[in-house]
Amino acid sequence: MADAKKLKDNHAWFVDTLSRFKPPNQSSKEALNSKTLKIGSHQLTVQPHLKDKALQISSILLLDEVQSYIFVERSIKHNDAVAESMAPEFLHMVSSSITLLHFCISQVLISRMIILCT
Numbered sequence: 001m002a003d004a005k006k007l008k009d010n011h012a013w014f015v016d017t018l019s020r021f022k023p024p025n026q027s028s029k030e031a032l033n034s035k036t037l038k039i040g041s042h043q044l045t046v047q048p049h050l051k052d053k054a055l056q057i058s059s060i061l062l063l064d065e066v067q068s069y070i071f072v073e074r075s076i077k078h079n080d081a082v083a084e085s086m087a088p089e090f091l092h093m094v095s096s097s098i099t100l101l102h103f104c105i106s107q108v109l110i111s112r113m114i115i116l117c118t
Contacts, residue, residue, distance in 0.1 A: 022064035029055070029065045037066060044069070050076065057094055071098055 031037060032051045037044040046069070054069035061068070075094045
């Protein structure tokens with residue numbers, strides 16, 4: 001009974017963590033038309049060649065356009081060898097980054113549930 005109460009008390013935290021990845025939407029797509037994106041305390045300069053890649057990634061992975069832009073930008077910073085194309089290697093690199101992030105979040109959630117239930 002105590003475990004159920006702990007899980008119920010932390011329900012909002014679990015849902016919030018899982019709901020951070022949003023589906024594509026028009027306002028996010030339109031945000032990429034500006035020269036800069038303000039996300040919390042961070043500001044990103046929108047680069048047109050990355051915007052196009054982000055829109056393609058968004059449509060393939062069904063991920064919010066701004067979130068896709070951030071993944072594309074970070075992926076290219078870590079490996080600019082495939083930055084100039086939408087080659088399968090680039091798609092694989094970005095989707096692998098997203099998959100790894102989902103895995104890490106899942107591990108955090110599992111760890112948190114184990115701690116709450118002990």
